[in-house]
Amino acid sequence: MGFWDKLANLDRRWIYLSVAISVIFPMLFVIKFPVEISPEARQLYNAVESLPDSSVVFLTFDYYPSTLAETEPMSIAALNQMFRKNMKVITMTTIPLGGPSIAERVTRMVAEKYNKVYGVDYVNLGYKANYVAVLKGMGSSIESIYPSDNRGTPLKDLPLMNKVKNYNDIKFIYVVADNAIVDYWISIVNAQYKTPVGAGMTAVMAPKMYPFVQAGQLTGLLGGMKGAAEYEELVGVKGTAIRGMDAQSLVHLLIIGFVILGNISYFVTRKKTGPGVMK
Amino acid sequence: MRTTLPVIIAFISGLIMVVSFFLNPQTTFLGNTEEEVLQWASIIGGFTLLLGVVSIVRVNSKTVGQRKKGWLFNLATLISIFAMAIPSILPVTSQSNFGSIFYKVFPESWGSLFGTAPGSIYDWLFNYLDSPMMATMFAMLAFYIASAAYRAFRARNAEATLLLLTAVLVMLWRIPMGEAFLRLFGDNIPGYINTYIMNGANAAVQRGIVIGAALGAASMSLRIMLGIERTYMGKG
Numbered sequence: 001m002g003f004w005d006k007l008a009n010l011d012r013r014w015i016y017l018s019v020a021i022s023v024i025f026p027m028l029f030v031i032k033f034p035v036e037i038s039p040e041a042r043q044l045y046n047a048v049e050s051l052p053d054s055s056v057v058f059l060t061f062d063y064y065p066s067t068l069a070e071t072e073p074m075s076i077a078a079l080n081q082m083f084r085k086n087m088k089v090i091t092m093t094t095i096p097l098g099g100p101s102i103a104e105r106v107t108r109m110v111a112e113k114y115n116k117v118y119g120v121d122y123v124n125l126g127y128k129a130n131y132v133a134v135l136k137g138m139g140s141s142i143e144s145i146y147p148s149d150n151r152g153t154p155l156k157d158l159p160l161m162n163k164v165k166n167y168n169d170i171k172f173i174y175v176v177a178d179n180a181i182v183d184y185w186i187s188i189v190n191a192q193y194k195t196p197v198g199a200g201m202t203a204v205m206a207p208k209m210y211p212f213v214q215a216g217q218l219t220g221l222l223g224g225m226k227g228a229a230e231y232e233e234l235v236g237v238k239g240t241a242i243r244g245m246d247a248q249s250l251v252h253l254l255i256i257g258f259v260i261l262g263n264i265s266y267f268v269t270r271k272k273t274g275p276g277v278m279k
Numbered sequence: 280m281r282t283t284l285p286v287i288i289a290f291i292s293g294l295i296m297v298v299s300f301f302l303n304p305q306t307t308f309l310g311n312t313e314e315e316v317l318q319w320a321s322i323i324g325g326f327t328l329l330l331g332v333v334s335i336v337r338v339n340s341k342t343v344g345q346r347k348k349g350w351l352f353n354l355a356t357l358i359s360i361f362a363m364a365i366p367s368i369l370p371v372t373s374q375s376n377f378g379s380i381f382y383k384v385f386p387e388s389w390g391s392l393f394g395t396a397p398g399s400i401y402d403w404l405f406n407y408l409d410s411p412m413m414a415t416m417f418a419m420l421a422f423y424i425a426s427a428a429y430r431a432f433r434a435r436n437a438e439a440t441l442l443l444l445t446a447v448l449v450m451l452w453r454i455p456m457g458e459a460f461l462r463l464f465g466d467n468i469p470g471y472i473n474t475y476i477m478n479g480a481n482a483a484v485q486r487g488i489v490i491g492a493a494l495g496a497a498s499m500s501l502r503i504m505l506g507i508e509r510t511y512m513g514k515g
Contacts, residue, residue, distance in 0.1 A: 012426045016422045018425070019421055019425045020422075033459050035455050036455070036458050038473060064413060065409060065410035066416060066417035068414055098409065098410060098413075101395060101401075101405050104395075104396075104397070105397065105406070108397070129321060129327065130320050130323070130324025130325075130327075133317045133324065134321055137314065137321065140310075140314045140317075141314065145317070145321060183489075207485060208485050208488075209485075210478055210481055211485050211489060245454065248453075248454055249457065251425070252450045252454045254425065255425050256447050256450055256451065259428050259432045261429070262428070262429045262430065263434055266433050
């Protein structure tokens with residue numbers, strides 16, 4: 001068996017080992033490349049930045065723990081920007097598995113940094129089933145859908161919620177999601193109630209949202225860990241997404257390298273054996 | 280009657296939602312009814328979650344009871360469900376009716392362990408077991424994608440080659456090192472990828488898919504409202 005044949009039948013464990021090294025290496029040795037800001041990320045940042053101080057905004061935690069590496073840095077950077085501008089933040093989730101806990105943990109962590117008080121500066125509404133009904137229902141009355149917050153406190157006992165009845169009182173909705181829920185935020189909330197919506201999404205979901213950005217139905221978009229890193233750069237928070245860029249860069253380059261190598265071995269061995277023989 | 284009644288309910292509910300879209304919810308009867316219907320939908324959604332839990336418990340209990348192959352995994356599922364659920368629904372204080380009874384038996388200092396607040400059993404299990412396990416499962420994809428890309432991503436024909444080249448360009452564009460590399464060939468290359476691939480070809484295709492799916496959803500909704508589509512009732 002020649003070199004190219006061996007390469008064509010490379011044991012997958014070597015590939016796994018290479019991926020592991022590509023992820024671990026940047027943890028030990030930092031290789032920092034500048035993160036360039038995409039127009040969509042800048043648009044989202046500017047949309048939040050241009051809101052008057054003390055505006056009431058929605059921040060959603062529509063993601064599962066499995067995608068925390070991509071989505072959580074977006075939430076943290078967004079909260080930093082919002083609290084720095086003294087905005088009043090209402091958080092919620094359409095994800096039953098862990099959504100309320102992630103929202104509670106992340107919001108509390110950033111709120112402590114800015115000495116924000118629960119109930120006055122921020123509120124976590126938590127989770128309610130049937131997201132279409134929840135999104136539509138909050139257009140009439142948030143309290144009719146969420147009679148109490150995630151901690152069981154009636155909304156009427158929270159000073160922030162006394163000022164907020166429905167979407168008319170919300171200046172911006174910042175959706176961080178790893179699923180198609182953004183479609184509903186656009187088609188139900190933005191289209192019907194005209195509240196501006198911006199989104200941070202996993203890299204695999206983000207391409208679907210470009211038409212909505214072009215149509216102006218989505219005010220800015222972050223895609224994956226790169227998008228999160230761009231937002232951290234914009235906000236000035238040195239978080240996990242910027243640190244993760246090195247590992248992501250190396251793994252992407254490794255995969256590109258494997259694709260090129262795989263194709264070279266494909267063409268070399270095909271010449272020897274004829275087309276269609278190699279799998 | 281078993282078929283007619285659900286069709287009537289579906290028709291009336293759908294009609295309320297469609298018509299009320301054009302009405303003010305605060306001032307009109309139909310608008311108010313829409314609010315009621317949405318609250319009902321949310322409550323029914325809660326019950327469907329409960330139904331899911333009951334179904335999981337039933338299926339797994341049966342497998343454990345019959346000691347079928349892999350029954351230990353089913354047992355682990357059952358233990359996990361109850362370990363997460365029970366501490367999260369137990370009362371945090373003695374102020375509720377159930378709490379007053381519960382804390383006559385157990386010390387009130389245990390209250391911080393229950394509910395979903397930070398420091399509770401649920402919170403601990405979620406942050407230190409559930410969350411890392413889910414993240415690990417997702418992270419494994421990187422290994423499989425690398426292996427699959429090496430074996431399957433071949434320039435076999437013109438279409439595959441086009442796909443391959445686009446994928447490589449987008450992958451480079453999505454990383455700082457790749458952007459720096461692309462700039463070696465021209466300062467505007469990363470911008471061109473954003474303009475022509477993501478906001479050009481990608482957006483055009485995605486738009487087609489979204490419009491197609493929306494038309495499909497609208498026609499399916501009409502079929503359900505008019506009773507033509509009855510598979511949701513278990514009928515063909």
